[in-house]
Structure formats: structure tokens, C-alpha cells
Amino acid sequence: MKRVLFLLPLVLAVVIGGFALWGLSGGRDPAQIPSALISKPVPDVTLPPIEGIATPGLSKADLQGQGLTLVNVFASWCGPCRAEHPILTRMTAEQDLRIVAINYKDKPEAAVAWLEELGNPYELIGSDYSGRGGIEWGVTGVPETFIVSNDGIVLYRFPGPVVGDGQRRFQDALDAARAAE
Amino acid sequence: MIPELGQFALALALMAALVQSLLPIIGATRGDRTWMESAQTTAVVQALLVAFAFGALMHAYIISDFTVLNVVENSHSLKPMLYKVAGTWGNHEGSLLLWVLILALFGAAVAVFASNIPLALKARTLSVQAWISVGFLSFLILTSNPFERVFPPPLDGQDLNPLLQDFGLAIHPPLLYIGYVGFSIVFSFAVAALIEGRVDPAWARWVRPWTLAAWTSLTGGIALGSWWAYYELGWGGWWFWDPVENVSFMPWLAGTALLHSAIVTEKRDTFKAWTILLAILTFSLSLLGTFIVRSGLLTSVHAFAVDPERGVYILGLLAVSILGSLALFAWRAPAMESGGLFAPISREAGLLINNLLIATACATVLFGTLYPLFLEAITNEKISVGPPFFNASFIPITLPLIIVMGIGPHLSWKRADLPGVLARLKWLAVIVLLATLVILWIANGGPLLAVISMGIAVWLIGATLQDWARRAKLFQPGAWARIRRQPRASHGMTMAHLGLGVLMMGAIGSSAWKSDTVAFAEKGTIVPIAGFEIIFEGIEQVRGPNYIAQVASLKVTQDGEYITNLYPERRVYPVAGSTTTESDIRQTLAGDLYVSIAEPASEDAAGLWTLRLIYEPLVNFLWIGSVMLVLGGALSLSDRRLRVGAPRRAVPTNATPAE
Numbered sequence: 001m002k003r004v005l006f007l008l009p010l011v012l013a014v015v016i017g018g019f020a021l022w023g024l025s026g027g028r029d030p031a032q033i034p035s036a037l038i039s040k041p042v043p044d045v046t047l048p049p050i051e052g053i054a055t056p057g058l059s060k061a062d063l064q065g066q067g068l069t070l071v072n073v074f075a076s077w078c079g080p081c082r083a084e085h086p087i088l089t090r091m092t093a094e095q096d097l098r099i100v101a102i103n104y105k106d107k108p109e110a111a112v113a114w115l116e117e118l119g120n121p122y123e124l125i126g127s128d129y130s131g132r133g134g135i136e137w138g139v140t141g142v143p144e145t146f147i148v149s150n151d152g153i154v155l156y157r158f159p160g161p162v163v164g165d166g167q168r169r170f171q172d173a174l175d176a177a178r179a180a181e
Numbered sequence: 182m183i184p185e186l187g188q189f190a191l192a193l194a195l196m197a198a199l200v201q202s203l204l205p206i207i208g209a210t211r212g213d214r215t216w217m218e219s220a221q222t223t224a225v226v227q228a229l230l231v232a233f234a235f236g237a238l239m240h241a242y243i244i245s246d247f248t249v250l251n252v253v254e255n256s257h258s259l260k261p262m263l264y265k266v267a268g269t270w271g272n273h274e275g276s277l278l279l280w281v282l283i284l285a286l287f288g289a290a291v292a293v294f295a296s297n298i299p300l301a302l303k304a305r306t307l308s309v310q311a312w313i314s315v316g317f318l319s320f321l322i323l324t325s326n327p328f329e330r331v332f333p334p335p336l337d338g339q340d341l342n343p344l345l346q347d348f349g350l351a352i353h354p355p356l357l358y359i360g361y362v363g364f365s366i367v368f369s370f371a372v373a374a375l376i377e378g379r380v381d382p383a384w385a386r387w388v389r390p391w392t393l394a395a396w397t398s399l400t401g402g403i404a405l406g407s408w409w410a411y412y413e414l415g416w417g418g419w420w421f422w423d424p425v426e427n428v429s430f431m432p433w434l435a436g437t438a439l440l441h442s443a444i445v446t447e448k449r450d451t452f453k454a455w456t457i458l459l460a461i462l463t464f465s466l467s468l469l470g471t472f473i474v475r476s477g478l479l480t481s482v483h484a485f486a487v488d489p490e491r492g493v494y495i496l497g498l499l500a501v502s503i504l505g506s507l508a509l510f511a512w513r514a515p516a517m518e519s520g521g522l523f524a525p526i527s528r529e530a531g532l533l534i535n536n537l538l539i540a541t542a543c544a545t546v547l548f549g550t551l552y553p554l555f556l557e558a559i560t561n562e563k564i565s566v567g568p569p570f571f572n573a574s575f576i577p578i579t580l581p582l583i584i585v586m587g588i589g590p591h592l593s594w595k596r597a598d599l600p601g602v603l604a605r606l607k608w609l610a611v612i613v614l615l616a617t618l619v620i621l622w623i624a625n626g627g628p629l630l631a632v633i634s635m636g637i638a639v640w641l642i643g644a645t646l647q648d649w650a651r652r653a654k655l656f657q658p659g660a661w662a663r664i665r666r667q668p669r670a671s672h673g674m675t676m677a678h679l680g681l682g683v684l685m686m687g688a689i690g691s692s693a694w695k696s697d698t699v700a701f702a703e704k705g706t707i708v709p710i711a712g713f714e715i716i717f718e719g720i721e722q723v724r725g726p727n728y729i730a731q732v733a734s735l736k737v738t739q740d741g742e743y744i745t746n747l748y749p750e751r752r753v754y755p756v757a758g759s760t761t762t763e764s765d766i767r768q769t770l771a772g773d774l775y776v777s778i779a780e781p782a783s784e785d786a787a788g789l790w791t792l793r794l795i796y797e798p799l800v801n802f803l804w805i806g807s808v809m810l811v812l813g814g815a816l817s818l819s820d821r822r823l824r825v826g827a828p829r830r831a832v833p834t835n836a837t838p839a840e
Contacts, residue, residue, distance in 0.1 A: 010507040024492045
């Protein structure tokens, strides 16, 4: 009996270790907390255009009745945004998708320079310098990409850059969303 | 060239660690003196080599060597020098290198300073320490090489994020690591004792200074992190029960329990298996912390880049070290317990209760931290466990602990006279009751639990002071001489226990009676908070050296009487392209009045500024209490009996010091 007691810490450690091992496997991402906005209409925020660029701003009405739309949240100061930018650009061009953007907590000059350098695939860009729009959209970090339906309903939220393994998962969600439309 | 030398030094350090992990322990078994003594040399060589590697990486950061991938990803030529240097450990690879450096330094410290420890125990301990080194050095070299080159080198680094440039972020990790990793040496001592199959009071005395040193640093590290979150980051709070905070708090709790149970092992030659188990668990929890932060297992506000592959490697390391040591424990410890008999009313029984309660508290934090993982594994449901759970489970365990903590030091070893002690404390109990009623009256309602907890904090402080006064016979002639004669360890205990009482008051005050308000203000707006009136007198544009600031002028009055002026700022740095908020605080012992301004509320509310006001009563008691805890640890560490290499006193005065 006494020996069993001395084994207890070991057994507990093995159990916790088992859970930890499970936690590491299977492409699980704890940061993916399901968004509260899923299956709800997009938030009613109107964001002005970025100063010094011709692309118009973004409002709720722009996301209704215009077909399936990707809403990409980006900032010029965000490294991963730079990584996903060419992938999103190619993806939307090849698959004939509409993509709009929220420029999150970014200075207009920096955002303009960034778009000039990397190209501007966005039909509309809302400038969210204060970050209030980000709060309404439930943005936890940049980059983040939403899939919004023709009726302006949020179908999917993808936190982090759409690259590598993430690109595959994002494409799966996109295909599912298209099939449902 | 220097980065390559750094990498080479790491490889050499791994060689030294490999030698150290085998030679001394084999020597200890065979009784070969030369083999055992080799640990002294290898431990020092290993520390020097790792220090060289660390210096090489720091050099790459200082000169902004963008041929090194790590520097490219985490630095920028325009960063201020302090953050370039701090960038060395502000990333996964560099911080792991710091981890290994501290591990090696502790090993070297034991090799050089611990001259009073028997050679065989020392050799085994250093070998075990080297096993940990081998694990982490190989992890560093195989999966996280900090010196990886990049070709062609980019023109500049990628990281100039102003959010990450914070003095607190720069110095908080090293302090925390000293605490975390410091417990490694205690772990090594425990494993060595298990291998030897012998734990005695002498062992407990040898381990004590190392435990104390690690505990003191960890206390300082946690307090500093909390302080920076409160003042610099302006999060309006000092503890969030975030997983990363919890993983630093758990080793602290286990280490606190270990400090106390080791005293019993030292004085009464019992609790041996329990002390060994705590030594193993304390470091295991530190390892768990390292793992959780780096593997992305749980979400947190602080995290390094998530890489499951690295997670698997660390998990493997954890499995070997934790499971290995616990298996060794299950095998060897049952034979070790002397079955020490002790009376149910005694100092050691009090310390047993202390240990059980702290262990329960630690288990609660562990459970709450890992619960989201458990739940997701079983039901696939995602949740996060926040402050409500921890407050509801942690506080009911700690309150009885604090009550017992007041009584404990009054009890004598072996067999104590509880009725006598209680009779001694009865006047204190009356005073505490009165104080509680006064607090209830001052607080004018508020949560009852907070008032009771406040009373318990007063109890702890009173009982600790009474114990100290009684030991020194404070009101009889010659008290000063008696105070001076008493071992510093016992003064250290008094100081640390008082510190906890003070800290508790700060914690209760600032969480139970905090007021917080957000207001939209224009010139002339008056916002009332916690008995003060804040009058918004307007905004002024001020030009700083490299920024433009909008400074709000706020007049603070109380019942119409002028108190002070506060000037919170909002700074725009045109070159770096960032905005920062500089809050202003009126700090008094009674509480902090904390004000900050944010940009005009929105376009349609032009001229209105967002004003955030927080009043945190007693919050400074937290920092005072933390300082007292650290001082208590340091005082205890300076005790003559523990001073490494100090000559023994001619007349032994250590009969029963804490009596």
C-alpha cells in the first residue's frame, strides 16, 4: 500500500504527459478560439479610406449582395502579413474572389508604401487607425482573414497568416463556404 | 566569425557536459577521487563555454549582424541599444541559451563554493545537473541554433515593433529564469540523494541555501513582472491568472513548501520523502512552465513562436527528467522514511499542515491551468479558465493557511503546548476582531470576504510580531543584544511572514475596493471617482526630443480641497511611427490614483477625449510586501550557518534558534 502511494506522483505525471502529448499532435491550434461572430452579420462599422490612395473605404453595406468576400486584416508593421500577401493575392486572382481589407492600427503613409511595394489586390480598404473597427470585428491580432457570405454573414475566421499548413486549412474552409453558397 | 565561435563553444560545452554527466557519478560509485573531482573542472569549463556563446550572440545583436538569422528576425539597426542587448533573450533561441547559461552557472557555483559538501554527494549532484545540461544543450544545438546564418543578408532587421520595446520585458525574464532554473540544482541534489539512498539533516542543510537563493530570485522575478504589468504596461491590474503567470507561480508555491519541509528534515530528521518529492516537483513545474510557454500548448498573452516539433522535443526531455526522477523516487524513497514520530501538536505538525495546504493550492493552480487542455481532449470543447475559478478555489485554501501561519512559529518542536499558545494569542485575537470591525466600518460595506481576509492579514502580522517580540523578550533589559544574537534565519522568517501579511493587504485592497471608470471629457468636465473629483482642464501640445505629445491637465480635488495636478500624455513618435500612452499616477500609501488619456473618442465626438481613471487602494502594499519577502529570503540566506565557506563560530549558538 505504501509503495502504491509513492508511485502516485509518477502516475499523475504520466497522465498529464499523455494529455500534453495529445495537445501537441494533430495540428491543434489553441489560439483558434471560435469567433463569436460566426453565423452572424458583419459588424456595423464604417471605416474611411486610407489617405493618399484611390481605394475606397469599407462599410457594412459593401459586404452585402456582392458575392463571397474575403476580409483581410493587415498592417504594414506586421511581418506575417508580408508573408501571406502574395499568397492571398494569387489565390484571389486565380479563384476570381473578391477581397477587401481592414488596415489595422497603421499609419496611412506606411500602409500606402507597403501596398505600393507589394501590390494592392483589395477592392476596398477601410483604415482602422484607432483599432475600434478591430474591436467590433473581434480581431485578436494581425493578420486575420474572414470569409463573409453574399448576405453579409461571417462564415469563417482565420487568425494568423494564410501560409503553409494554414493555407490548406483556409482553402478547405473557402471551398466549404463556396459549396454552401 | 564570432557567431561560428559561439556555436563551436556550445558544441564544446555539450562535450564537457557529457563528460560531467558520466565521470563523476561513476567515480562516486567506484570511490575514485580523481574522477569525482573532475566535476569541479568540467562544471566551470561548461559555464565558461556557454557564457562565451551567450556573449557571442549578444555581440551579434549589439553590432546588428544581419548575417545571423536570429538577429534579422528579432532586431533592427534603429532599435535603442538597450533593446538590442535585451533582444538577445527576447526570442526562443536566445532565451533558451540564457536558460542553459543559468543552469551551467548554478552548476559551477556548486562546484566552486559548496566546499562543505561530501565529495561523493557533490559529484553525483553535478552529474545530475549535467544530465539536464546535456538535454537542453542538445535541444539548443539540434533544433534551435541561435547562430544560424542567412545568405544573402538582408539590409535591415524585421523587428521594430514599439510594443515589444519595454524595459520590463528586457529585465524580467533573466530574473525569473534565475529562480526557475535555480531550482535545478535542488532537483539535482534530490536525485543524487535518491541515488545514494540517504537523506539526513545534513543533506537538508546543504540544500537550503540553494533553495533559498532560487526562491528569493523567483519571488523578485514574479513581483517585478507584476509591477511592470501594473505600472508600465498600464493593464490596470497586477495579476491575471494567465497560464504564463501561473506556470511561474506554481514553482514558487512548491518551492515555498519545499523551504518549509526542508526545515523539518533538518531539525527533526523526518518528512524526508516529502522533501525529496517537493524538490523534484518544484523543478518539474519549472520545466512544465518552459514547455507550456514554448510549445503553444495553451493560449496566453505572452508566447514565443509556436513550433510543435520543438514542443515534442521538450516534452521528450520532460518525460525523461520528470518521469525518470519520479520513478527513482517511487523505487528508492519508501526505504528512506524513518517513520519519524511526532506529536499532533508541534512545530512540525504545523509545518505539515502548511505543506498540505500549499500543495493543495499548487495543485489547484495546476488543474485550472491545464483544465482547458483536459476538457478539449475529452469533449473537444474549447474554453479558457479565468480569474473567477482561481479566486473561488485559491482563496479558500490560502485563508486557513494564513491563520495557521500566525500560530505556527509560536509552537515549539517535538511537543507544543497548544492551550498555552492560544492563551498567549487571545489578546491578539481580540485586537484582530476589533480591527476587522474597524475595517468593516471604513470599507462601508464591500465584499464581506475581503473584510474577513483583511482581518486575517492583520492576524498574521500581529502574531508574527508577537512571536518576534517574545523571542527577543523585547520589553526586558538586553533586548538588543538578544536580537543581535539570534540567527538571521529566524529574523528572515519574521520579515518574510510580515511581508506576506503586507502583500495580502495590498492584494485584497486593490482587488476588492478598486474603482475604475472611463469618461469622455472636454474642458471643464468633472469626473468623480473614489471620493476624488477629477477636473479636465484641457490639452496642451508639447514638443519632446523625438516626439510630439498631447498633455492633458487634470486637477484633482477631494471635497473641494485641492490635492494635486496630474498630467497624462499621449505621445506620437513620427519617425518610429508609433503612439504611446504615458499615464500619470498619484501614489500614496492609501492607494494609487491612475489616469490615462486616449485619442479623441471618435470622429463625431470631436473635442472629446477618452479619460480612463482607476483608483487602486493599498496597491503599494503589494510591492512593499514583495520587497519584504525578498529581504526576508536574503536575510535568511546571509545566516552564518548557511554562508558557504564561512568559518563556524567558536561558540555554537544554533541550539534551537527559531524557538
